[in-house]
Amino acid sequence: MIFQFIIPISVAVCLLFGWSAYTLPVGMAAKIVFFLLTVFGLAYILPIGPIYDPALYLPYELIICLALVSAFAFFYLWAKLLHFLIAVVYSLLSLSSAKIKQQAKALWTSRKINCAIILLCMLASPYSVYETIRVPDVKHVTLAYANLPDELEGYTIAQITDTHTGLIFTRDWQEAVVQKIMNEKPSLIVHTGDIGDTRPQTIADSLAPLKNLSAPDGVYYVFGNHENYHTLHYWQEFFKENDLTVLENETVYIHDYLAVSGAKAQARHAANTSQTFLNSVPKSYFHLYLHHHPASFKEAAPFIDLQLSGHTHGGTVFFLTPLIKHFNAGFVSGIYEQNKAKLYVSSGTGIWSYTAFRLFVPSEITILHLKKKNSF
Numbered sequence: 001m002i003f004q005f006i007i008p009i010s011v012a013v014c015l016l017f018g019w020s021a022y023t024l025p026v027g028m029a030a031k032i033v034f035f036l037l038t039v040f041g042l043a044y045i046l047p048i049g050p051i052y053d054p055a056l057y058l059p060y061e062l063i064i065c066l067a068l069v070s071a072f073a074f075f076y077l078w079a080k081l082l083h084f085l086i087a088v089v090y091s092l093l094s095l096s097s098a099k100i101k102q103q104a105k106a107l108w109t110s111r112k113i114n115c116a117i118i119l120l121c122m123l124a125s126p127y128s129v130y131e132t133i134r135v136p137d138v139k140h141v142t143l144a145y146a147n148l149p150d151e152l153e154g155y156t157i158a159q160i161t162d163t164h165t166g167l168i169f170t171r172d173w174q175e176a177v178v179q180k181i182m183n184e185k186p187s188l189i190v191h192t193g194d195i196g197d198t199r200p201q202t203i204a205d206s207l208a209p210l211k212n213l214s215a216p217d218g219v220y221y222v223f224g225n226h227e228n229y230h231t232l233h234y235w236q237e238f239f240k241e242n243d244l245t246v247l248e249n250e251t252v253y254i255h256d257y258l259a260v261s262g263a264k265a266q267a268r269h270a271a272n273t274s275q276t277f278l279n280s281v282p283k284s285y286f287h288l289y290l291h292h293h294p295a296s297f298k299e300a301a302p303f304i305d306l307q308l309s310g311h312t313h314g315g316t317v318f319f320l321t322p323l324i325k326h327f328n329a330g331f332v333s334g335i336y337e338q339n340k341a342k343l344y345v346s347s348g349t350g351i352w353s354y355t356a357f358r359l360f361v362p363s364e365i366t367i368l369h370l371k372k373k374n375s376f
Contacts, residue, residue, distance in 0.1 A: 006047060013042060013077065020080050025111045041073025049354030050229075055167040056198060063168060063353070064129065071125040071357035078319065079117045083107075128317070128357035133168055135176040136349055136363040138184060141335070143306065143342055144373040149257040149286055152370050157288070158186035158215070159366040161310030162348035164226065165196040166203030169350045174209040177349060177365060181213060184367050188217040188254075192310045192346070193224025193265070193292030197353050199231060200238035211242060217254045221246040223265030224292035224311060226352070232265055247290060249277050259285040261304070263296065278303035286370075294331035294345045301338040308368075314347025317359040333361070344368060 021035040044066055048054060055063045090104035107113070158181045163169055181189060191210075196203055213219045221244060227235045239246045247262020254260060259281045278300055281287050287304045291297075294309035301307075314333040315321030325332035336343040346366050351358065 014039060016077070016080055016084065019084075020076070020114060023109055023111055023114045025115070037069065038073045038076055041069040041071075042077060044070045045074065045354050053198065055353050056202070060168075060170065064133070064356075067129050067132070067168070067353075067356035068125050070354070071128050072121050074355075074357065075121040075124050075128075075317075075359075076117065079121060083113060083117065124359060125357070128359045131358040131362060132351050132356045133173070134363075135173060135180065136365050138180055138367055139364040140367050140369065141344060142369045142371055143335070143344070144371045145286075145305065145340075145342075146373045147305075147340070148370055148372045151255065151257050152286055153372055155370040156184070156186040156188075157308070157368040157370070158184060158189045159192060159308050159344070159346055159368060160190075160349040161192040161292070161308075161346045162194040162224070162313060162352075163191070163196070163350040164194055164352050165206050165350070167197050167353035168356050169206070169353075171206045171209060173350075174206055175212075178209045178212050180365050186215050186367060188260070188288075189213050189215045189219040190260075190288075190290055190308060191219075191221045192290050192308050193222050194226040194310065194352075195221065195223070195235070196230070197226060199234045201234060204238070207238075207242075210244065217258070218252070218260075219245065220252070220260055220262060220290065222262040222290045222292060223248070225266060227265050251277075251281055253285065257284070257286060258288065260288045261290065263289070263291040266293065293328070294336075294343060295329035297331065297336065297338065297341070297343040298329060301341040301343075304341050307341065307343045308346070309343065310346045310348055312345060312347070313351050313358075314345075314361040316351065316355060316361060317357070318361055319359075321361070 017035050017038045021031040024031055024034060087104065087107040090100060090107050094101040094104040160177065160181070165174055196207060200207055221239065223232065223235060223246060247260070248264040251259050251261040261278060261281065278289065281303070289300055289304040289307040291300065291307060291309055292311050294311060297307050312324050312328050312332045315324040321332055331343065331345050333345050333347045336345070347361055347364050349363055349365055351363065
């Protein structure tokens, strides 16, 4: 939807960054360079990244440098928007108060404010990129059910999601993630979509460590929207060739008390849950549902016990969490409940390569522990 507004958004951003560059205490040449750098940083996120996919052809070190530039531009944009809004408010107030008039004028031209914002963004950018590319910590989550089958008391499920393998997250990172999961010895392992950021044949070496994942009750995958972006049938073929189990609107029955269902990939963010497909699972089974988009939980809840999802990246940066929550039916990260069903939304193990920054929203490898409510 944002592509429909790309021209007016671009004009607004250029005006905002032009105003920002103009107030810098440097020469005109330096102001122009700063302006071009900030505009390019945002353009690398959109539209350069999704349209041209330049990271496919660039060395890893340059991709990280571009991530730093884009992170700076992203934070700088939001900081300057806040600065702009405050300046507008003061300007409006100055119409009825002569005392505020001088302060309002100073806000528009203050070099100190602009330099302070730049310094803050320069500190936030490398930290946010580091938070993105490091191997995530293991996060333990306990889910309590009154009707949990006795056999599932203490059962552990490892969830990874949104690994976006292939551009920033390469083989070494993937191997470290796999090793952390295997160290936990989970009963079941699931991946809830957005596995890679390009065609799997292109990044086969980076995906190879996934073959080392194993658990007593199996390893299951569902695809996300990014598999659709990069031609779904290539991903389907790759998984078949490598004996990796992906669930596409189908259910597997484990023992006689656990059913694991997986949703078919969707190209767009959508709920669209097949109620007939989910309702076919006998009520005697504990029903685990894997769906990349958490918005599907509202439709799926009557037919399942637990849904595991990703997609939101936890909001990516702390101040955008409410916005991401709004566009995902009220779900962004953590545990949610509807009737007797629960949803866990992971903040993501990786993140999309062209928004390679997190700020106070850490990535995670999730270990979910199933318990009976009366067992505490």
